[in-house]
Amino acid sequence: MAATTELPESFAPVLASKRRRPLRSRAYKWFRFLALLLVVLLLLAPLAWMVLASFKTNVDIYDAAKALIFTPTTDNYANVLQRNNYFAFILNSFWVAFASTTLSLLLGVPAAYAMSRFTMQRSALVVLMARIIPGVSLLVPWYYVFSNLQMVGGYGVLILSHMFVALPLIVYIMMSYFDSLPLELEEAAQVDGLSPIGAFLRITLPLSIPGIMTAGILSFIFSWNNFMFALVLSGASTKTLPVAIFDFVSYASIDWGGLMAAATVVTIPIMVIALFTQKYVVSGLTAGATKG
Structure with a gap:
């Protein structure tokens, strides 16, 4: 055994x-x-x-x-998309968001690169102050200035007002991203004959595409959802979707069906963008968390 x-x-x-x-x-x-x-x-x-x-x-x-069992109707969507001409408001929102995001990226990415490489902490603090200031405190001065310039009701004033928030956001996201990129890559490119601007355009900028996409997506979402600036500065022909939704709220009553249909129309594009770009947003935000 x-x-x-x-x-x-x-x-x-x-x-x-x-x-x-x-x-x-x-x-x-x-x-x-x-x-x-x-x-x-x-x-x-x-x-x-x-x-x-x-x-x-x-x-x-x-x-x-x-609440759950009811006879569905599409009259609310017909009211929103056909009778109230919400396709024009969708185009307005898309154009303002696209233009403000594009201009903010063109200005913010080079500014963030300069602040990162030359350690311009005071300039970065000034940009941060613009992010901290509540936007509602600027609406009255903006309306006074832009009304004197006869810009209220146009696309230009909406784009500029949205850039006020999008530009600091892009600068701070890209500063942390540029800090994570090794400086030796640019130095090696300059040894090979590239100028500092050439090294930025050919080496640093392609490597920072995930950060640029993150900043652009977040800026576009902010502009698409913005209500306060567009409520005061837009006109009848430049009204965006968030402001158009407010038309369903009257003094005596609220058209809840139309309001929910309009809110769904506003929300679905952003949800689709968020679902298909979430990996770029996450990678762009986490890439700047480490250096080297």
């Missing part, structure tokens, strides 16, 4: 702890799953209610018994 060996009593706690580890790991996985599920439900519940309400009449929206 084979000899049986008995483990010392000192090994008993170690074996017991190993048996408990799978139980603890399984409990942790369930806890994490339930916590994530709760967070997702809390975040998606308002969006789900908005989409469902966009297919209801105002009477059904106020009826709690028809």
